[in-house]
Amino acid sequence: MTAAIRIACLGLVFDRHAEAMIRRCAPANFELSFAERPEDMTEATLTESDVLLVTAPVTDAMMRRAPRLRFIQKWGTGYEKIDVAAAERHGITVAITAGVNADTIGEHAIALMLATLRRIPLADRALRECRWISGDIRPVGQRLYGKTVGIIGFGNIGRAVARQLRGFDGTVLYYKRGGAVAEELAHGASFATFDELLGRSDLITLHCPGGGANVGMIDRAAIARMKPGATLINVARGDLVVETDLVAALASGRLAGAGLDVFSEEPLRPDSPLRALDNVVLTPHSAGSLMDDVPIMAGHSFDNIAAFLRGEPIRPRDLIVAPAAPRAPSR
Numbered sequence: 001m002t003a004a005i006r007i008a009c010l011g012l013v014f015d016r017h018a019e020a021m022i023r024r025c026a027p028a029n030f031e032l033s034f035a036e037r038p039e040d041m042t043e044a045t046l047t048e049s050d051v052l053l054v055t056a057p058v059t060d061a062m063m064r065r066a067p068r069l070r071f072i073q074k075w076g077t078g079y080e081k082i083d084v085a086a087a088e089r090h091g092i093t094v095a096i097t098a099g100v101n102a103d104t105i106g107e108h109a110i111a112l113m114l115a116t117l118r119r120i121p122l123a124d125r126a127l128r129e130c131r132w133i134s135g136d137i138r139p140v141g142q143r144l145y146g147k148t149v150g151i152i153g154f155g156n157i158g159r160a161v162a163r164q165l166r167g168f169d170g171t172v173l174y175y176k177r178g179g180a181v182a183e184e185l186a187h188g189a190s191f192a193t194f195d196e197l198l199g200r201s202d203l204i205t206l207h208c209p210g211g212g213a214n215v216g217m218i219d220r221a222a223i224a225r226m227k228p229g230a231t232l233i234n235v236a237r238g239d240l241v242v243e244t245d246l247v248a249a250l251a252s253g254r255l256a257g258a259g260l261d262v263f264s265e266e267p268l269r270p271d272s273p274l275r276a277l278d279n280v281v282l283t284p285h286s287a288g289s290l291m292d293d294v295p296i297m298a299g300h301s302f303d304n305i306a307a308f309l310r311g312e313p314i315r316p317r318d319l320i321v322a323p324a325a326p327r328a329p330s331r
Helices: 016-025 043-048 060-064 084-090 102-117 120-128 156-168 194-200 220-224 243-252 291-309
Strands: 005-010 030-035 051-054 071-074 093-095 148-152 171-175 203-206 230-234 255-260 280-282 319-321
Touching: 005 043, 005 291, 016 030, 016 291, 051 291, 060 084, 071 291, 084 093, 084 319, 093 291, 102 120, 102 156, 102 203, 102 230, 102 255, 102 280, 148 156, 148 194, 156 171, 171 194, 220 243, 243 255
Parallel strands: 005 030, 005 051, 051 071, 071 093, 148 171, 148 203, 203 230, 230 255, 255 280
Antiparallel strands: 093 319
16 A cells, blocks of 8 residues: 655645645655745644645744655745755755746736736726726827837747747847847847846836845836836836835836736735826736646646656756655655
């Protein structure tokens, strides 16, 4: 009989339907427990877990309290909330689900472009309030067709956006710290330096990791180098943007609009000045959170976990930490 593998799932569940979908995707010997936050998980669950499947933070303290833990699987791509240095020290392997929901997030970025340019939320709100504002929208609305879009970060999601923009017959630029990529023409995009991209783009969309050198990359100085009336889209990480500088540029009209799915503080504060701006479209960090993706993401995650337990290699693009001295299985 195959031994049971205890997997603690942290932060994954949108609702009970999602939990049921995840459970249906799991191999028979995977015993799943669910908690919304680490503090909601019992000490016994953490102590007995072989694997963590997470969107929630994983700290050094949690790893020290989990003697059986050998593998952390991130649901999604961004892993900045996992203490990877601690995972290496404790001999814990860490993996992500690279590219699994790239098309979904790319769609959301384009939806924000359209909603922001066409002022769709403003028009919807006005109609619900019995106001007919077509004359107000006409002078400020813009089309996406034919525009120059600059993509900052050209990984799986950035490339998905480039592919999805083809139907709008515009120019697509991209910037990534490593320089040009060989397959750029296949994605319909051309490399530009950071400053060149800022200066040429009608819309700038962010698709790079947070943290490190990327923190605050869109600040007052960067905004000053953008085209007057440009639009900013961020479905990546809130710390990429200095929010106070963005608010000032939006309020003054230096930027025409912004579509934001991520923020410097989440949930977005009730007193955030972003809430008062009509030229901003806000969504609650939901770009990659669709029920359509749950079985795909779960299947990919469980494939990684099963491969690890069999001693097989993890997909190279998924592998984040491969400890030099892996923690031995508990007996």
